Amino acid sequence: MRILVTGSSGQLGAVIASMLFKQHSVIGADLAPGRFTSRIGDISDSDFVSSVTKNVEIIIHTCSLHAPHLKTHTRKEFIDINIHGTLHLLKSAIDNGVKRFVYTSTTSLYGHAMVSPKKAVWVTEELMPLPRDIYDVTKIAAEGLCQIFAAQYRLPCVSLRVSRYFPESDYFMAIYRLYRGVDVRDAAKxxxxxxNAEIETYDVFNISSLSPFSREETQDLYKNAPQVITKHFPVAENVFTKKGWKLPKRIDRVYSIEKARAVLKYRPENNFDLFLE
Ligand SMILES: NC(=O)c1ccc[n+]([C@@H]2O[C@H](COP(=O)([O-])OP(=O)(O)OC[C@H]3O[C@@H](n4cnc5c(N)ncnc54)[C@H](O)[C@@H]3O)[C@@H](O)[C@H]2O)c1
Incomplete structure (x- = not known):
């Protein structure tokens, strides 16, 4: 198949393109050069978007300004790239008879809805987003565009609300895998x-690592997280102590991936237990 991957020089886009290129004809589009980027250009430029979408069957749209750009880019730039860029791609998808559109969204868009004074918030796709900043606003708007194009033009669209996969210290990568982080390879898969999913119109999924916690544990996670973690992983405290780390005292949210597991058969492989090993 002919697949367009936007953001193909970025962290996620490059991993997706690397997984696809042996079996498919991959067109990588990005502002910056990269191993999997064949077309350099700006997705907020509608002519560039028209030219890269010719004869494409699937669009995987990862490119975006995101959290690190909040300090360096204006709100207008966020709107131009994240909203207008997505709109150009969706319009071109219709013009070119694209069969499926996959949009990389973010769990960040739940924003203030992930704050509770009493218990960890159990974050499913049903939780109403409460944006904190222009990044969240533009990702919500872009998801909305996918939704209306799916409804009006019968273009099957899927939004993936991906959790955090920034390269950071081993400590944070380990604890985030318990409740709010993912390995970029799992996100790419x-x-x-x-x-490939048989979704006829539009759907949205959280994508994160496999959390060991359940909805019934949200109060305990907020009050005494080490106790709950030790219940699931009796060796965790020992492993953490050996590294000079402490288990987090409080866990404030858990990203639920139940829907992606059920519908997409998503099975993340790089979870907290791998860090313990
Ligand atoms: N990094 C995370 O932890 C994280 C978490 C959740 C969701 N996401 C989402 O994942 C997606 C990919 O993020 P990433 O971590 O790979 O980011 P990245 O910054 O590594 O890659 C983004 C790529 O997009 C390109 N790009 C930016 N503006 C462009 C434009 N106008 N035209 C063409 N290309 C442009 C950049 O050059 C870059 O190569 C984004 O949609 C982001 O919102 C990221």
Whole structure:
């Protein structure tokens, strides 16, 4: 198949393209050069978008300004790239008879809805987003565009609300895998599952690592997280102590991936237990 991957020089886009290029004809589009980027250009430029979408069957749209750009880019730039860029791609998808559109969204858009004074928030796709900043606003708007194009033009669209995969210290990478982080390879695989899923109009999924916690544990996670973690992983405290780390005292949210597991058959492989090993 001919697949357009936007943001193909970025962290996620490059991993998706690397997983696809042996079996498919991949067109990588990005502002910056990269191993999997064949077309350099700006997705807020509608002519560039028209030219890269010719004869394409699937679009995987990862490119975006995101959290690190809040300090360096204006709100207008966020709107131009994240909203207008997505709109150009959706319009071109219709013009070119694209069969499926996969949009990389973010769990960040739940924003203030992830704050509770009493218990960890159990974050499913049903939780109403409460944006904190222009990044969240533009990702919500872009999801909305996918939704209306799916409804009006019968273009099957999937939004993946991906959790955090920034390269950071081993400590944070380990604890985030318990409740609010993912390995970029698992996030990339979710895009390929979404690309192949039989979704006729529009759907949205959280994509994160496999959390050991359940909805019944949200109060205990907020009051005494080490106790709950030790219940699931009796060796965790010992492993953490050996590294000079402490288990987090409080866990404030858990990203639920139940829907992606059920519908997309998403099975993340790089979870907290791998860090313990
Ligand atoms: N990094 C995370 O932890 C994280 C978490 C959740 C969701 N996401 C989402 O994942 C997606 C990919 O993020 P990433 O971490 O790979 O980011 P990245 O910054 O590594 O890659 C983004 C790529 O997009 C390109 N780009 C930016 N503006 C462009 C434009 N106008 N035209 C063409 N290309 C442009 C950049 O050059 C870059 O190569 C984004 O949609 C982001 O919102 C990221």
């Amino acid at each position: 979710a895009h390929i599952l979404a690309m």
